[in-house]
Amino acid sequence: MEMSIKTTSGASGVDLSDMEACAEMRFVMEDSNYYKEETPILEVKNLSKQYKGFLLDKVSFTLPRGYIMGYVGPNGAGKSTTLGLITQTRHAMEGEVLLDGRSYADDPILYKEKIGYVSSVSYFPPMMKVKDAAAILKQFYPTFSKEKFYRFVREWNLPENKKLSTFSTGMMVKLMFAAVLARETRLLILDEATNGLDVLFREEILNLLQRYIEDGEHSVLFATHIIDDLEQIADYIVMVEDGRVLMQDTKEALTENYILVKGDESLLAREEIAKYLLGVRRSAYGFSALIQSDDAAALPAGTVMEKPGISQIMSYLMKGHDKMEMV
């Protein structure tokens, strides 16, 4: 592999002759080619699925191992459909999903074992208690560890002697997290999993996810329409709208490529400026819009500019931005 790191000369105390960067540094140095080095944990290629009145249209993205990807879009964009196709609970019309370089057909059991799926809806029968859930999980998943499972159950104070039907939303989500974290998974797939949780537990989950990926071997695909949760920790963002990928990039690049501009109507009237403005919103007092950082030079001095967040970028770029939950 080619290295393009500038070595520093004249340093004492360290032998630079066999200097080699951290694995992570090599990644970034290689820029967009950096996942060539090892098999990505997840490759989604041209995934399509037709329902009445809805088409998931050739969705493609790649999640390198060791990173967190946010799969974001408004309700009905096709997020859950995509996740269903990845977890093989739905069947694709066309396209391919490779998990760790292998398809579901190659080895269905291994494929399912590597994925930990958590949504905001419980998949446990409501009459069960925690111990019944543990028994079932043990049967389904060879790597399920009761010891790890109960460690989370106790840490989160989940009632062990009550039926799951009496659990609150938050308790159910905790139980589902305990169920997947007790297994030897490689990829966590979260479908709006933190919706309806209190702030403290949401933060705890973010921390947990980061510890999960810390060794560089585990990855997270996090689908949500509430981007706030994800903004801090996501490495990659894939935006979907109406069954299509609108945009995908690293979060760093996304937030640096766009600037939020605010001004009065006179700017809009100037063609040489207006042509660069994206998703213009007018109000009685002026307008706001996104502009690509490279085009910002066209703006007159003194124009108000702000660093946009992911949810802002999304809402300006999407057609149906009213559907987005603005937080």
Next chain:
Amino acid sequence: MKIILSNQSEKPIYLQIKEQLEEQILSGEIPENTVLPSIRKMASDLLVSVITTTRAYKELETDGFITTVPGKGCIVLPPDNKILREQYLRRMEEGFMQATGAAKKMQMPLEEAKEIFETVWNM
């Protein structure tokens, strides 16, 4: 080692991390040969993305503040490094630019400015 991040700042997070580490390396608060936490550990501790800390470390390495030693991790280089000298020079220049700007605003002659510099130097 301390890093305080602000989401309100106009500065990107990676730059905030980079500049604070740089500051502490230059001041000697983080002495040479210190092994910095791994990129992934720091991301997890700071609750930021791995790509963010990767970028901060990468730029620190490009600027000659740290280097990566196989099996050991990212290590702080001694501040007598040539590139560090350039960093210092840039800082001096920035300081002088500011001082010169102020001096010119009040139409201070160069001689008087030199005197002030000498006084400060000998403090």
